[in-house]
Amino acid sequence: MLNPLPFDELTVAFARIKGLLLTEEKVDRAMRGLVEAAKDAIPGTVGAGISVRDREHGGPAGCSTDEVLKQEDAAQLEAGQGPCITAWTTGQAVIVHDAATDARWPLWRQAVVSLPIRSLASAPITAGNGFIGAMKVYSTLPSAYDAGTGQLLEKLGVAAATLLSNVQGPQTPRRMSESLKDALQDRDNTSRACGILMERQGLSPEQAIRELFRLARANRSTVAQVCLEIMAGSRRHAAK
Template identity: 30%
Template structure:
């Protein structure tokens, strides 16, 4: 998915006229990032906005509004950012919101080294590219969410397995019920301020349970 996003920004700079750089800005839980970009100029401009907490790409991503800066030298919005953008060499920019999904927002940003770099045709072309980037971002986010869920489930299954083993050891040693064995593990966990999984793993690995009942 990241390769597809990279392809989208690369093609954007090829299709649109002028000497341009492009990037994708993502806002996930209000945390901004730039997963792909075509050159250092685009990355510098994105990160300059991130450090300030505002700017055209963040505005486009959070509000769903297309934002154009025709000339950074005369732009009155975000004055400290546009001054920095001009110093980097970006005299104009176009930030196009991406149609993504709930909980994640994005914008495709195109930075021009000349003022008034965008006309009606280039704006239209940029807006035609945005849905492709939006689909790629949504798919990438869904894939990463699925991976995280699978990882959490795996950890939960492994934790349950080692806890069940520890319970079995206590049941055999002390002739306890499953519930009694669990209560002992939970009590040790609370007294030692240690995760239940760690207490169980210690017992399974070493055969010892510090803070538990004496071994007969």
């Protein structure tokens, strides 16, 4: 159903922001470009957006490609339930095959029944050990998305997390710079860990990144920590 972007293309978002001073204005523009890319990359998608859970450190409040998702986002916050809230509280992607009949969030369903949303996919945006928001897409047709949609959103969420976690405030340019370096290091570690899994288990790049997410969830850890453990294990193996 999907034609996922190659894993290497996910590094483009990081490369474009490397060395920038990430003001709120620049982050907002970059996030808008990211949601437009998600809309264009996923077949059947009418709109895409990013919902931000915690604005404690300031920065953009999220963005969307159309007014429908803004209304849907407000409905979730008012109802206190919905697919994005579930995505960031469980740390797992959520697929809604038909919003008109999905019984998991009755208050949310009632709130969006008048909106042209039938299918929706949402994936958490992870920063450090917590979830700071969710990335989502919707379609006006039922059953438009599957598990592969959630996996693609999770990968696009890596770029979103870097942007949202590194907004430059008036007091924090140095902290932002260090955090961006850490994020870029995590990206490089992810590439190395994927390479190890590909060689060790004969996986494709797509299968390798899926395995990283699986291991992180199984161990209740982060992808970054799993990558470090895989690389450490490879070094121990090479030393024997």
